[in-house]
Amino acid sequence: MDSYSVIFKKPVDYSKALEYQHRLLQARQNDEIPDMVVLLQHKSVITIGNRGRKNYLLKNLDEYKELGIDIYHVERGGDVTYHGPGQWVLYPIMKLGKKNVDSHGYLFNLEEIAIRVLRDFKIKGFRKKNKSGAWTDDGKIAAIGFRLKKWVTFHGMSFNVLDKLNGFQTIVPCGLEGDQITCLEKLIGFNNNMMDEVGNRILYHFANVCDRPLTHYFIDKNIPEFIKKLKPPLN
Amino acid sequence: MALPQELFYTKSHEWISFENGIATIGITDFAQHQLSDLTFVELPDSGQTVSSGDEVAVVESVKAAADVYAPISGDIVEVNNALEDDPEIVNRDAFGEGWIFKINVINESELDELMDADSYQEICPES
Numbered sequence: 001m002d003s004y005s006v007i008f009k010k011p012v013d014y015s016k017a018l019e020y021q022h023r024l025l026q027a028r029q030n031d032e033i034p035d036m037v038v039l040l041q042h043k044s045v046i047t048i049g050n051r052g053r054k055n056y057l058l059k060n061l062d063e064y065k066e067l068g069i070d071i072y073h074v075e076r077g078g079d080v081t082y083h084g085p086g087q088w089v090l091y092p093i094m095k096l097g098k099k100n101v102d103s104h105g106y107l108f109n110l111e112e113i114a115i116r117v118l119r120d121f122k123i124k125g126f127r128k129k130n131k132s133g134a135w136t137d138d139g140k141i142a143a144i145g146f147r148l149k150k151w152v153t154f155h156g157m158s159f160n161v162l163d164k165l166n167g168f169q170t171i172v173p174c175g176l177e178g179d180q181i182t183c184l185e186k187l188i189g190f191n192n193n194m195m196d197e198v199g200n201r202i203l204y205h206f207a208n209v210c211d212r213p214l215t216h217y218f219i220d221k222n223i224p225e226f227i228k229k230l231k232p233p234l235n
Numbered sequence: 236m237a238l239p240q241e242l243f244y245t246k247s248h249e250w251i252s253f254e255n256g257i258a259t260i261g262i263t264d265f266a267q268h269q270l271s272d273l274t275f276v277e278l279p280d281s282g283q284t285v286s287s288g289d290e291v292a293v294v295e296s297v298k299a300a301a302d303v304y305a306p307i308s309g310d311i312v313e314v315n316n317a318l319e320d321d322p323e324i325v326n327r328d329a330f331g332e333g334w335i336f337k338i339n340v341i342n343e344s345e346l347d348e349l350m351d352a353d354s355y356q357e358i359c360p361e362s
Contacts, residue, residue: 144298145299147299148302149290149302151266
């Protein structure tokens with residue numbers, strides 16, 4: 001079976017998406033599904049990775065509650081980050097080692113996807129030594145944090161698109177004190193189709209960089225039975 | 236990097252050397268390269284009894300974390316404490332000084348389940 005993507009148009013609760021990832025992870029480990037990738041936006045949430053430091057939260061729990069931002073400790077690598085509407089999140093569920101491109105290193109490949117998306121919009125993206133993710137001259141635009149279980153990837157990468165990710169101001173993202181976070185809208189201005197365009201480019205470059213040609217499915221459209229079966233109840 | 240021919244391998248990218256009833260286990264060069272520079276290795280407890288397939292250790296880099304599995308059943312008799320201070324030993328010498336833990340093997344026939352270098356090479360692209 002070919003690789004496929006599952007695309008969510010509406011923002012998804014973090015806990016629901018996490019449950020979905022765990023189902024997919026297990027299914028992939030057991031070879032019940034091929035390599036695949038989920039593309040979605042989250043409702044406002046802060047996640048703290050394995051070695052994440054709580055002192056990078058700049059507000060107290062009550063204040064986060066008031067802002068409507070949930071907080072989760074998660075099993076991925078990486079530190080503190082924010083997700084919310086206006087940011088695409090890419091969760092590849094892939095068994096590493098099957099393709100020659102995997103030898104470039106998964107982290108490298110995720111960064112490469114973000115850099116190529118930026119190039120599509122005529123923005124110079126680059127890697128920074130000792131700081132992962134994808135960067136522009138105006139700051140960090142894509143963040144990475146993933147986990148491997150039985151060499152199947154989960155968690156992944158986020159890419160900031162719209163200029164409404166205010167939640168970043170309530171944390172020290174990835175523990176990067178003094179570094180700016182940016183988004184595509186700040187760099188090239190707004191247009192109505194921006195989210196869709198960027199989402200398409202992310203999946204296009206994912207397929208090329210990771211050498212997993214994709215069939216695309218939208219979760220709220222007609223999806224095949226094998227996708228429906230794994231889907232957690234969504235809000 | 237050429238794979239050491241004398242080692243056994245698993246699908247989850249562990250390597251195993253076996254001598255005098257003791258299996259020494261680490262992660263392969265392919266595995267360390269996927270994670271990039273390691274920042275932390277969560278070691279198992281010495282004395283712990285494990286079954287083949289159990290999650291035993293976690294290796295982490297700045298952005299990634301991966302589970303390491305017991306490829307064989309037995310008691311963990313030694314862990315590589317040097318990795319606590321310098322986890323990047325795994326990056327520098329995955330098949331040597333970067334070993335992670337040792338198991339006192341109960342049932343040597345479990346070694347037959349493991350892959351040799353040629354079989355592992357087939358599931359692992361050249362880097």
